[in-house]
Amino acid sequence: MHPTVFIAPGAVVLGDVTLGAQASVWYGAVLRGDVDAIVIGEKTNLQDGTIVHVDTGHPARIGARVGVGHRAILHGCTVEDDCLIGMGSVLLNGAHIGTGSVVAAGAVVPEDTRVPPGSLVVGVPARVTRRVDDALRARIRDTWEHYVAEAARHRAGAFPLARTSL
Structure with missing residues (x-):
């Protein structure tokens, strides 16, 4: 590692x-x-409560500079580089998210769905609603940059775990 x-x-x-x-x-x-x-x-963050799992024949491949929001589930899917996967979203076996795309919070991407590069997908089931614009591209970048910096702080011990008594 x-x-x-x-x-x-x-x-x-x-x-x-x-x-x-x-x-x-x-x-x-x-x-x-x-x-x-x-x-x-590299530089990808899997935020609190995220689950990444696989099935035989369905590996999970998450690219570089991807932000995966809290409690997302990524199951046997592919997410290309420079994407943002919203909180609580679900990506099922064989789903393929193209470079520079955003999956909105709570969206469910069905099995074997291919999301074209640069797409915003929302809903249950997830549907492409528009192209990712400059503001969303900046949000993708800001998210991974923030988590790279925060990870360095946490790794260095800036936030020791509290000791609690019951």
Whole structure:
């Protein structure tokens, strides 16, 4: 594992999982590469409560500079570089999200759906509603840049876990 990777206490990473430089796996996230591979690109963040899982024949490949929002579920799917996956969204086996796309919070991307590069998808089931504009491209960049910086702070011990008594 690259020394710049941050895996938060309480996150679970097991099986065939590869994490790129400056990737971060946040509190309560689970990456379970038990029956196929999970590959996470550099500077990608898997925020609190995210689940990445696979099926046999359905690896999970998440590109570089991707922000994956809190409690998202990515199951046997592909997300290309420079994407934003909204909080609580679900990507099912065989879903393929093209470069520079945004999946809105709460969207469900059905099995084997191909989202073209630069698309905004919303809803249940997820549908392309428009092209990603400059403002959304900036938000994608701001998200991964923020999490790269925060991961470095957390890795350095800036936020020690509180000790509680019951």
